[in-house]
Amino acid sequence: MAKRGENIYFRKDGRWEGRYLIGHKYDGKPKFGYVYGKKYLEVKRELMILKANCERATNSAVLFGSGTVTEWLGFWLETLVKPYIAETTYHTYKTQMERHLIPEIGEGLLRELGTEEIQSFVNEKREKLSAGMLHNVYRLLRSALKAAQEKRLIRDNPCVGVKLPKNKGKAPRVLSRREQQKLEREAVREGSLEYLLCLYTGLRLGELCALQWADVDFVHHAIIVRHTMKRVKGTVRMGTPKSENSEREVPVPAFVMKMLREKLEQEGADGFVFGNGRSAASMRTMQARLKAMTKRIGLKGVHMHTLRHTYATRCLENRIGVETLCDLLGHSGPQITLKYYAHCTRENKFACVKKLKQIAC
Incomplete structure (x- = not known):
């Protein structure tokens, strides 16, 4: 593959490929993004925009694994949380993740998960879950994202600012x-x-x-x-x-x-x-x-x-x-x-x- 300019290559299939650094994996290895085009200048312009965006986004400094929400949730639960909670609590967390979080927001990139997406998730789930269960799932996600923030995987916790339905709850039954x-x-x-x-x-x-x-x-x-x-x-x-x-x-x-x-x-x-x-x-x-x-x-x-x-x-x-x-x-x-x-x-x-x-x- 012939190289021209800064990280721009001419491929055998006749297209130009631009490569840019989007961060580093949790093991320290670089993580790259790619852009393709039929013309060199087209790729170069797109590459300049993407590089500029990455430089401004300090939250993309580190990536965990492939960078998906699912991969981080799994690591957080199995490695950072499981050794310190009861077995029943662990299975509760795992079930909530597998039933509610991973199917809805798991495929996206962790660094791209925003407040609006989480708010949409909450709005959809409020029609299917009780207020108490929804609060539990939200707290689980918030804790996992707080840990990601502490690890510098994301700059801000996107759960901040999300509005939840009121969880009135019921007063416990007490014998007179x-x-x-x-x-x-x-x-x-x-x-x-x-x-x-x-x-x-x-x-x-x-x-x-x-x-x-x-x-x-x-x-x-x-x-x-x-x-x-x-x-x-x-x-x-x-x-x-x-x-x-x-x-x-x-x-x-x-x-x-x-x-x-x-x-x-x-x-x-x-x-x-x-x-x-x-x-x-x-x-x-x-x-x-x-x-x-x-x-x-x-x-x-x-x-x-x-x-x-x-x-x-x-x-x-x-x-x-x-x-x-x-x-x-x-x-x-x-x-x-x-x-x-x-x-x-x-x-x-x-x-x-x-x-x-x-x-x-």
């Missing part, structure tokens, strides 16, 4: 004191200690099923959360809790601890607290039994997480601080606790103010 009393009486009558334990410790369903006698501290009246049951691709297995914060010590009221001790004396300290000794209780069975129990006593919309929400609400009603509650629930930060229970603190504030009386009459 009367409803809780009915459920507790039925649980005691049936000998279903697991539901009482949830109501007074706030354990997640997986943590409850994975609880072993070795995790119960009868001296200090506490439970040490060390494990949880996880459902990954239809298979249930025991693993570490949801996050580092989920590994925690939870105080247990004396009357519940007394019932645990009686259960220990009757069944022995071999293996799991709930289940058949060496085999943990089934999460689905535990949920089904609660559903049957609440239906029998006339309570609607109650599931295992309702017991955790109820525990958190009773704690706030008893003036336990948000930061303390955050530790008890195993949340990653107080902002997560406030996200779910801000309505409770608001009700408490209004109730307290209503008690104020006029000083000067």
Whole structure:
């Protein structure tokens, strides 16, 4: 191939080919773009414009692999994120990417992905997804693009400025004191200690099923959360809790601890607290039994997480601080606790103010 001018070649097929540097791959190797034409001057003019555009676009300094959004999303999830998140969270992220992000915006170049394109993606998906799911997918994309920005793969995060539909969400179902009393009486009558334990410790369903006698501290009246049951691709297995914060010590009221001790004396300290000794209780069975129990006593919309929400609400009603509650629930930060229970603190504030009386009459 004959060369003429600056990176312009005459090809055997009779066309002129211009080559220009558009950046560098993540491994440091140069990445080139190409322009073709029948005339040398035609290619040269086009080449000058493309080079000028590349020089102005500092965000094209580095390319990852072939430069597509799909390739970066895969690298970000598998290499930068996966080692630091729970397995269930990883599969959730991967599913969201494969179902929503990659089919819609995956083929384009990362450095060319703009705010308008992401806004169009959001506008289309808002007709197909709930506001909550759409927010989750958007946050996933925003995090991946933020990492790309930090790696200098892009200059700005195109998610900035994107407008999302309001995610009002629903307030969590919480048992009233009367409803809780009915459920507790039925649980005691049936000998279903697991539901009482949830109501007074706030354990997640997986943590409850994975609880072993070795995790119960009868001296200090506490439970040490060390494990949880996880459902990954239809298979249930025991693993570490949801996050580092989920590994925690939870105080247990004396009357519940007394019932645990009686259960220990009757069944022995071999293996799991709930289940058949060496085999943990089934999460689905535990949920089904609660559903049957609440239906029998006339309570609607109650599931295992309702017991955790109820525990958190009773704690706030008893003036336990948000930061303390955050530790008890195993949340990653107080902002997560406030996200779910801000309505409770608001009700408490209004109730307290209503008690104020006029000083000067």
